[in-house]
Amino acid sequence: MATKIYIVYYSTWGHVATLAEEIKKGADSISGVEATIWRVPETLPESVLSKMQAAPAREDHGVITASDLADADGILFGFPTRFGMMAAQMKAFFDATGGLWHTGALAGKPAGFFFASGTQGGGQETTALTAVTQLAHHGMVFVPVGYTHGAGMFAMDEVKGGSPYGAGTFAGADGSRVPSEAELALAEHQGKYFAGVAKKLKAV
Ligand SMILES: Cc1cc2nc3c(=O)[nH]c(=O)nc-3n(C[C@H](O)[C@H](O)[C@H](O)COP(=O)(O)O)c2cc1C
Secondary structure, eight states: OOEEEEEEEOOSSSHHHHHHHHHHHHHHTSTTEEEEEEEOOOOSOHHHHHHTTOOOOOTTSEEOOGGGGGGOSEEEEEEEEETTEEOHHHHHHHHTTHHHHHHTTTTTOEEEEEEEESSTTSSHHHHHHHHHHHHHHHTOEEOOOTTTTOGGGGOOSSOOOOBTTBOEEEOOTTSOOOOOHHHHHHHHHHHHHHHHHHHHHHHO
């Protein structure tokens, strides 16, 4: 039976959605893995989203409900930074997982994170670290990417998001920056690395 990886994200302006696509490419490159991208439900009304000039919702990515998580063998959660932690839309989704928590349905499943922030120093690492509480309460196994992507992670010659905690990108203060090649490569690598770990854990 295939190892099912769910890539579950929230994105207002599309940066996190772009990383999700790269992560899927990496996960799908592992034989016997089936990766699916899901959006969490939006909590803001259309009137507010249009004032924020939000990107159109990615209709090619289905909207997940909390109970769907139980079907996954591993889950990568992606979200933008809001004041140094995950966006409220993702937190609202986690808050809807109380039933799964009650039955321990997610306990033992591997999970990881990817993220976007406006700027360097804007809180990519605090965003990942503060999200770990969600996994801890569910008994999920945090699988960070570490330095498994190799020498490029140490390079200091260009601005780039991402860290041992997961893939990341900087949107820029006005949101106009797009994910760089290095950021996309880390995202693809994270998908591949995470899927490999999830596959091994499923086989145990
Ligand atoms: C209310 C709000 C709070 C934000 N807080 C931060 C922050 O603490 N640090 C930061 O670098 N960027 C911050 N940003 C910028 C977002 O993180 C950035 O727009 C987002 O990562 C882009 O991802 P997306 O295109 O997937 O929505 C904030 C944006 C908003 C709207």
